[in-house]
Amino acid sequence: MAGANWVAASGGRFTPQSSGCGVCHIGSLPAPPEPGKPATVTQAQTVDCLVCHAKTYDWRRRSTLVRDASGLHWGEDTSLTAALSVTRVPTNAACLRCHEHAFSYDYKRGTPFTPANDVHAKAGLRCVTCHVTEHHKIAKGLYESDMVANDLPDVAVSCTRCHGPSPHTGRTGAILNAHIRRLACQTCHIPRVSGIVYENWGRPVRDDARGPYSAISKYDRIPSIRGAFVPTVRIHRGTPSYMWRVPNTQDQPQAQNWMALATAQRSTRGARIFPVRALTQVLLVDRTRKMWQAPRMAFMKDDSRTADFPLLLAPNRAVYNRTGNVTHAIAAGMKALGVPWSGQWMAMRMPGTSYISVNHGVRRHGLACAACHSAHGVMDFKALGYSPRQVRQLERPEKAGRVDAGARLWR
Ligand code: HEC
Ligand code: HEC
Ligand code: HEC
Ligand code: HEC
Ligand code: HEC
Ligand code: HEC
Ligand code: HEC
Known part of the structure; x- marks a missing residue:
């Protein structure tokens, strides 16, 4: 691409x-x-x-x-x-020249770093106050599992660095603090996300209907092009999905791997529940040629798990946007890459779902007890690995609501 x-x-x-x-x-x-x-x-x-x-x-x-x-x-x-x-020190607006697209409403994460949407943006915190820097290396934290290099793999970007391990006081303080062992702060404090959860490149659609999707930036003020063709996407606005995660350190075999494929489970030592946005992608692949036939990819032939993976095709987006003709877009893209293809494409759902983490859009009030502890709560306790008995217990709001300060969660 x-x-x-x-x-x-x-x-x-x-x-x-x-x-x-x-x-x-x-x-x-x-x-x-x-x-x-x-x-x-x-x-x-x-x-x-x-x-x-x-x-x-x-x-x-x-x-x-x-x-x-x-x-x-x-x-x-x-x-x-x-x-x-x-x-x-670069201003936040400068960082957002590129990163806003990765934060904004309907694009990658849908958790814009704006005063209206994030307590830290409102308090005037700088990006680099949390993402500390060292000679132009910017800390990205230990929990990100994307394809982006980690400049400072030993530096955490954590909430507790500033708020301490027991940030809650008041009547529900003790029980909220008890949750921290199993729930990341983001899980309660980022209640809403929006963004693309499904993307199909095999079905171009005209962008008229989507309007704002194509003019998303406050900083670069690029007008949308009416009638341009874009891939079919499904946008979800609402609560995130939740999954168990561990830090990406050497000693963690269950670390999130490349493209955020889920590996940690409830039983994984040190795992906590994080909010994520699931992303399913239908990409363009060659009907006959294999990925190992592309330059520098020969190594994929030697592994039975990757030997049959079809050649991923890269459409040229300008042609795709202008014509909506997938074949022409691929022909232009593959020509630019200098990689031969068979001329026959198909759309293929990529194996595995990737999970995009969300870390901004932090709200003052975390989720209320009943948002999770009810029969129709935001969390699918069963999918998270709790037993039927535990699920029943977790879904009973009256029980959860009665817990006094000092209460403990399960061991
Ligand atoms: C991706 C954004 C980014 C780019 C591009 C960038 N910088 Fe920086 N620069 C930073 C950040 C962040 C800091 C550190 C601010 C802090 O945390 O103190 C910094 C600090 C500096 C400092 C101050 C160092 C000090 O010790 O006070 C200088 C000088 C500097 N940059 C020069 C440059 C030059 C020259 C270039 C181009 C070759 C460049 N920067 C490109 C982000 C950037
Ligand atoms: C010119 C565009 C641009 C600007 C300006 C910019 N970045 Fe980035 N940033 C990127 C790109 C592109 C990547 C992914 C790099 C890669 O491929 O490894 C990235 C990666 C990152 C990451 C790692 C992200 C991850 O998902 O793991 C962090 C953190 C980050 N940038 C913070 C900042 C901060 C803080 C500033 C302002 C000081 C800033 N960036 C300014 C383009 C930019
Ligand atoms: C209050 C602290 C805080 C501030 C301020 C902050 N971030 Fe983050 N950011 C985080 C945390 C925590 C993570 C997750 C770290 C991890 O996964 O270990 C994160 C993750 C990221 C990532 C990785 C992808 C993602 O979005 O989850 C990028 C990129 C990023 N931040 C860029 C920025 C930029 C640019 C700014 C300023 C506009 C900014 N951050 C301001 C705390 C902050
Ligand atoms: C408007 C700015 C912008 C443009 C345009 C852009 N990127 Fe990025 N990209 C980023 C930033 C910022 C990051 C890292 C932070 C993040 O992922 O939130 C990133 C991350 C990525 C990643 C790692 C993502 C992951 O989740 O693992 C890939 C791969 C990537 N970009 C590819 C591309 C390709 C291919 C194109 C062109 C078709 C492109 N980008 C165009 C800003 C941009
Ligand atoms: C660099 C230090 C720093 C980091 C890291 C940090 N915060 Fe904050 N946080 C602050 C500051 C400063 C404020 C504003 C305090 C105020 O205005 O009273 C704040 C405010 C808050 C508030 C609102 C509190 C109130 O009383 O209004 C919440 C909730 C919060 N942060 C949660 C988080 C979460 C969740 C994370 C991790 C994603 C995080 N913080 C990371 C410094 C930090
Ligand atoms: C189980 C959900 C939950 C988790 C996990 C959680 N919070 Fe909270 N948090 C809340 C709720 C709910 C409030 C609002 C309490 C109130 O207003 O009485 C809150 C309030 C706060 C406040 C404002 C101070 C206060 O006592 O009202 C801060 C700061 C804060 N949280 C930070 C964090 C940090 C940092 C973490 C992770 C270490 C975290 N929270 C994890 C639910 C949670
Ligand atoms: C974001 C979802 C979420 C929120 C909000 C939340 N909890 Fe929980 N709670 C959980 C999860 C998940 C567990 C199981 C943790 C574990 O694996 O040990 C749990 C466990 C518990 C337990 C122990 C299990 C039991 O039934 O004995 C109690 C008690 C409890 N929560 C009470 C509360 C109270 C009171 C509040 C509000 C102040 C609250 N929770 C807010 C998700 C949540």
């Missing part, structure tokens, strides 16, 4: 529909760097300093394609105005 869409654009301009990956994936390079290889000096020099450090930054300059000796790449705002507005 990245290879075929790094500079994909509608009329030379980035749009949410075109998803020109290089706009945010951060160097101003004509093509993505090779995964796993450290950046060369030349590549590192294309990093856009001002996109983080300038308070005033014209995103239109970044989202416009430039052609020069190094090739076709996304631009930068290198104006004097931008340079004069440099801050030592």
Whole structure:
């Protein structure tokens, strides 16, 4: 996808529909760097300093394609105005130039970091106060299980660093604090999420109906393109899903693996319940060719679990958006990648569901007891691994409500 869409654009301009990956994936390079290889000096020099450090930054300059000796790449705002507005610590708005899409309503996580939606945004906390930095490495925490590298694998980004291990006081303080051993803070304090839970690339639809889906950013003010074709998506607004998670440390065989496939269970030592958004993807694959036939993927042939995995196809998004013709979009994408394909595609549901974690959109009031302890609570206790007897007990709000301070949860 990245290879075929790094500079994909509608009329030379980035749009949410075109998803020109290089706009945010951060160097101003004509093509993505090779995964796993450290950046060369030349590549590192294309990093856009001002996109983080300038308070005033014209995103239109970044989202416009430039052609020069190094090739076709996304631009930068290198104006004097931008340079004069440099801050030592990047502002939240600067981080959100790229991350808002990953937080905003109907895109990746649906937990926008806005004063109306997050106590910390309201209190004026900076991104880097929680995500501490060290020489341009930014802590991402131990619980993320996405494909993004962890710059600081030993540094936790935890709520208890500031609030301590027993943050609750008052009448229900003791019982709430007792829950922390088995429930992450986010589970009660992020009651609502929204975002894409299902995505099917085999069925392009016109974007007219969705409207705001295509003009989602407050910071880059990109107008939607009426009539552009986008994949079929299902958007869920409401409570998150819940699953057991453990930190991604070396000593945890049950750590969330790549793409957040679930592995921890109720019995896993140290596991706690976290809120997540499940994402099911139907992607485009080759009818006959296998993934191991792609460059550098030969290793997949030697493992019986991966040998038959079909070749994933990368549609060029600009063609996809303009025409809604999947075959043409794939032909353009695979040509850009230089990877041969059979010309025959099919849409395939990816095995396993990925679980996207949610960590922002923190509310002052956590969920009330009855939100979970009732017959129609937000949690599926059975799916979380509780026995029928335990489920019955957990669903009885009157019992849960009567618990006095000092009460204990199950061992
Ligand atoms: C508007 C900015 C933006 C654009 C455009 C963008 N990304 Fe990203 N992407 C991000 C950010 C920020 C993250 C990391 C934070 C996160 O996942 O919330 C990320 C993470 C990712 C990840 C890891 C995600 C995971 O859940 O494991 C992949 C893979 C990725 N991007 C691929 C792409 C590809 C391919 C494109 C182009 C089709 C693209 N991105 C376009 C901002 C962007
Ligand atoms: C992804 C965002 C990002 C980019 C891109 C970025 N920086 Fe930074 N920079 C930061 C953060 C975060 C800090 C640390 C602020 C803190 O926590 O104290 C920082 C700190 C600094 C500091 C202050 C160091 C100190 O010890 O006080 C300098 C100087 C700096 N950056 C220069 C640069 C230059 C030059 C570039 C381009 C090559 C660049 N930055 C690109 C995010 C960024
Ligand atoms: C130019 C776009 C851009 C800006 C500005 C930016 N980021 Fe990112 N950030 C990204 C991308 C892209 C990734 C994924 C990198 C990768 O592929 O490993 C990322 C990854 C991260 C991650 C790890 C995410 C994860 O899911 O594991 C954190 C945390 C993060 N950024 C915080 C920040 C903070 C804090 C700032 C402001 C100081 C900032 N970023 C500014 C584009 C940006
Ligand atoms: C009050 C603390 C706090 C603040 C402020 C905060 N974050 Fe986070 N963030 C977290 C925690 C906690 C996690 C989860 C860490 C883990 O999984 O171990 C997280 C996770 C993330 C991730 C990984 C993907 C995700 O969304 O779950 C990204 C990217 C990120 N934060 C970026 C940002 C940016 C950008 C800002 C500022 C706009 C910001 N954060 C502000 C606490 C904070
Ligand atoms: C860097 C320190 C820091 C981290 C990390 C942090 N918080 Fe906070 N938190 C604060 C500050 C500061 C406030 C604002 C306090 C105030 O306004 O009284 C706050 C406010 C809150 C409030 C509202 C309290 C009130 O009395 O209004 C809740 C709830 C909360 N945080 C939960 C969390 C959760 C959940 C996490 C982890 C995802 C977290 N915090 C991570 C510093 C932090
Ligand atoms: C079982 C659900 C639950 C869990 C888990 C939970 N909270 Fe709370 N939290 C609540 C509720 C409910 C309130 C509101 C209490 C009130 O207003 O009386 C609250 C209030 C707070 C407050 C405001 C102070 C107070 O005493 O009212 C802070 C700060 C806070 N929580 C932080 C955290 C942190 C940090 C964690 C994780 C270490 C956490 N919470 C885990 C439910 C929870
Ligand atoms: C976010 C969902 C959630 C909320 C909100 C919540 N609980 Fe629980 N509670 C649980 C889960 C899950 C367990 C089981 C933990 C375990 O595995 O040990 C539990 C366990 C308990 C138990 C021990 C089991 C039993 O029936 O003896 C009591 C008592 C209890 N909760 C009372 C409360 C009270 C009182 C409140 C409100 C102040 C509350 N809970 C809020 C999810 C929740």
